[in-house]
Amino acid sequence: MKLTLPKMLQIAVTFVTCAFLLVPTLQSVLAGVTVNYFKGVSSGLTLKWIGRVWELYADSIFLSIWLAIACLVCTLIIGVPAAYGLARRPGWVSRVLEEFISLPLAIPGLALALALLQLYGSMKGFRTSWTFILAGHVLYTLPFMVRSVLAVLSVIDLKTLEEGAASLGAGPWRRFCDIVVPNAMPGILAGALTVVTLSIGEFNLTWMLHTPYLKTLPVGLADSYASMRLEVASAYTLVFFVIIVPLLMAMQWASNRAQRIAQ
Amino acid sequence: MTLTLKSVSKTYPDGTVALQPTELHVEPGEIVSLLGPSGCGKTTLLRIIAGLETPNAGSEVRFGDDDVTNMPVEHRKVGMVFQSYALFPNMSVKGNIAYGLKMQKLGRDAIEERVTEVIRLCQLEPYVDRRITALSGGQRQRVALARAFAPRPRILLLDEPLSALDAALRVTLREELAGLLRRFNITALFVTHDQDEAMAIADKVAVMSHGKVVQTGTPEELYRNPKTSFVAGFVGHAMQLEGQVRGSVLEMSGGRLELPRAGDDCDVYVRAEDVALDEAGPLKATVESSTFLGTHYRVGLSGLGARTIFANHAGQKSPALGSQVRVAMHPSALMLLPREDDRS
Ligand SMILES: Nc1ncnc2c1ncn2[C@@H]1O[C@H](COP(=O)(O)OP(=O)(O)OP(=O)(O)O)[C@@H](O)[C@H]1O
Ligand SMILES: [Mg+2]
Numbered sequence: 023m024k025l026t027l028p029k030m031l032q033i034a035v036t037f038v039t040c041a042f043l044l045v046p047t048l049q050s051v052l053a054g055v056t057v058n059y060f061k062g063v064s065s066g067l068t069l070k071w072i073g074r075v076w077e078l079y080a081d082s083i084f085l086s087i088w089l090a091i092a093c094l095v096c097t098l099i100i101g102v103p104a105a106y107g108l109a110r111r112p113g114w115v116s117r118v119l120e121e122f123i124s125l126p127l128a129i130p131g132l133a134l135a136l137a138l139l140q141l142y143g144s145m146k147g148f149r150t151s152w153t154f155i156l157a158g159h160v161l162y163t164l165p166f167m168v169r170s171v172l173a174v175l176s177v178i179d180l181k182t183l184e185e186g187a188a189s190l191g192a193g194p195w196r197r198f199c200d201i202v203v204p205n206a207m208p209g210i211l212a213g214a215l216t217v218v219t220l221s222i223g224e225f226n227l228t229w230m231l232h233t234p235y236l237k238t239l240p241v242g243l244a245d246s247y248a249s250m251r252l253e254v255a256s257a258y259t260l261v262f263f264v265i266i267v268p269l270l271m272a273m274q275w276a277s278n279r280a281q282r283i284a285q
Numbered sequence: 286m287t288l289t290l291k292s293v294s295k296t297y298p299d300g301t302v303a304l305q306p307t308e309l310h311v312e313p314g315e316i317v318s319l320l321g322p323s324g325c326g327k328t329t330l331l332r333i334i335a336g337l338e339t340p341n342a343g344s345e346v347r348f349g350d351d352d353v354t355n356m357p358v359e360h361r362k363v364g365m366v367f368q369s370y371a372l373f374p375n376m377s378v379k380g381n382i383a384y385g386l387k388m389q390k391l392g393r394d395a396i397e398e399r400v401t402e403v404i405r406l407c408q409l410e411p412y413v414d415r416r417i418t419a420l421s422g423g424q425r426q427r428v429a430l431a432r433a434f435a436p437r438p439r440i441l442l443l444d445e446p447l448s449a450l451d452a453a454l455r456v457t458l459r460e461e462l463a464g465l466l467r468r469f470n471i472t473a474l475f476v477t478h479d480q481d482e483a484m485a486i487a488d489k490v491a492v493m494s495h496g497k498v499v500q501t502g503t504p505e506e507l508y509r510n511p512k513t514s515f516v517a518g519f520v521g522h523a524m525q526l527e528g529q530v531r532g533s534v535l536e537m538s539g540g541r542l543e544l545p546r547a548g549d550d551c552d553v554y555v556r557a558e559d560v561a562l563d564e565a566g567p568l569k570a571t572v573e574s575s576t577f578l579g580t581h582y583r584v585g586l587s588g589l590g591a592r593t594i595f596a597n598h599a600g601q602k603s604p605a606l607g608s609q610v611r612v613a614m615h616p617s618a619l620m621l622l623p624r625e626d627d628r629s
Contacts, residue, residue, distance in 0.1 A: 185337050186371035188358040190436060191388035204375035
């Protein structure tokens with residue numbers, strides 16, 4: 023392959039763009055493991071800050087993971103049947119419903135949180151429990167689950183497949199379990215990963231809904247930036263990366279698979 | 286099991302009358318074909334029998350002594366082969382075939398035994414563990430048949446089982462399907478719009494037109510004794526001879542033709558294989574076209590009426606285009622059918 027001028031320019035631009043994105047990331051990660059950020063890497067490397075993050079924010083990490091799992095369970099239980107219902111009865115009513123479910127996508131998280139606070143803020147037990155944040159997360163992530171499952175379901179001839187199963191003696195519940203869910207699996211998987219990733223990374227809404235005793239990972243991150251040494255905050259970012267990057271990669275893989283099926 | 290339909294009709298919610306009150310009776314073990322042009326209501330009728338569509342009030346569907354009119358699909362014990370096969374892509378060939386047996390809550394051994402039996406019957410051994418997506422059209426068709434047949438249904442319903450295949454394969458699989466259905470020894474009803482297919486597979490054919498069964502009979506009966514011009518035209522492509530019927534003679538523009546009986550108020554029909562090019566024939570015609578079809582020539586003749594009449598000519602040589610020929614039709618081959626004002 024010959025390196026022509028345009029080709030070299032292309033490579034250079036790509037390289038610069040990557041560097042622009044990667045250098046701050048690397049710097050931040052590096053800051054999290056240096057002894058003293060202001061003296062630079064020459065001051066030595068340490069895992070002390072990561073230890074500090076664990077001490078201070080382990081609860082946040084567990085809360086976030088717990089919330090993500092609970093949120094996933096809720097969106098699965100609500101979202102998959104909802105997508106199935108929409109796919110089985112195409113028509114303008116379904117269209118309107120689909121748009122309605124998707125509304126939280128267009129509304130800023132802050133507005134959503136405000137609405138939740140206005141409506142349920144006075145219910146003390148609910149307001150101060152983790153389920154309050156969960157409600158916000160479910161509201162926010164549900165459209166992703168519904169759309170992802172719907173995309174897969176709407177390309178397979180669900181009606182005829184179900185009629186086939188029914189003629190073989192399968193009742194509605196069996197058809198849902200044996201035919202609908204397995205065939206929607208790529209969409210469910212892609213949706214699930216999106217939901218988990220979004221729930222773990224969600225900040226806007228959670229910031230409004232959280233209480234001092236219920237800080238999620240991103241809220242803790244903001245808190246550490248505001249009140250801790252820069253090294254601790256950077257170490258926090260590192261921890262965040264370690265949790266979120268594998269999820270992002272899995273999500274990419276799953277959505278590729280779902281797309282291949284949809285073709 | 287006998288299948289009996291009593292005044293079964295269907296009007297779709299949008300007002301389409303897909304089926305006018307229809308009677309049908311199928312004897313146990315009989316293979317019956319529903320034959321008719323596109324849109325005449327064949328699929329609708331089949332789906333009503335399967336329980337996938339609710340007929341209008343007053344309709345009655347009986348399986349033997351069992352009135353199943355209001356029974357949902359999953360309890361009817363019918364085997365259905367869909368036009369698109371509707372095989373489950375999330376299961377292997379074996380999984381598909383075993384599904385109906387699992388729904389009957391049979392034991393593992395019983396399922397295994399029956400699946401093996403059906404797979405052998407349908408010659409699917411090499412594909413047992415394949416994914417559905419890795420099968421050819423013909424193989425899918427056999428899997429669909431095996432899946433429908435495995436749970437020992439009371440009746441097998443097939444909706445254009447061969448139409449998803451290309452033309453050459455369709456002819457081969459037609460014979461195969463006929464053989465399989467006979468070996469299954471089961472009551473079967475199958476839908477087609479192809480008269481050759483109906484003739485090749487069925488014991489009895491029910492010809493449908495505009496949401497009605499217009500005639501039922503063996504393929505021979507329908508071919509030799511059509512009751513209406515629609516059946517004559519649809520089964521075996523009968524052509525109408527134009528002219529004036531006077532007593533037992535048809536006066537055509539090409540000459541006078543002897544009829545088997547007096548037929549005032551009748552139209553006269555004939556099939557291409559009964560039109561002979563014969564020196565001594567009573568009719569004069571001009572050769573307009575000639576197509577070589579291997580076993581015979583299909584010769585288009587003008588001058589016998591406004592429309593071209595075709596003759597299947599089995600000679601070694603085709604007559605020259607534009608030449609005058611004489612044509613004969615044996616009276617016994619002519620079909621006199623009541624004139625219809627509304628011909629379809
Ligand atoms: N779900 C439906 N709603 C409204 N009308 C319908 C519906 N299904 C079928 N029809 C109409 O009912 C009539 C009969 O349809 P049907 O599918 O039974 O025909 P068919 O004989 O199977 O035709 P083909 O050979 O093309 O499959 C048609 O005019 C069709 O447009
Ligand atoms: Mg049809």
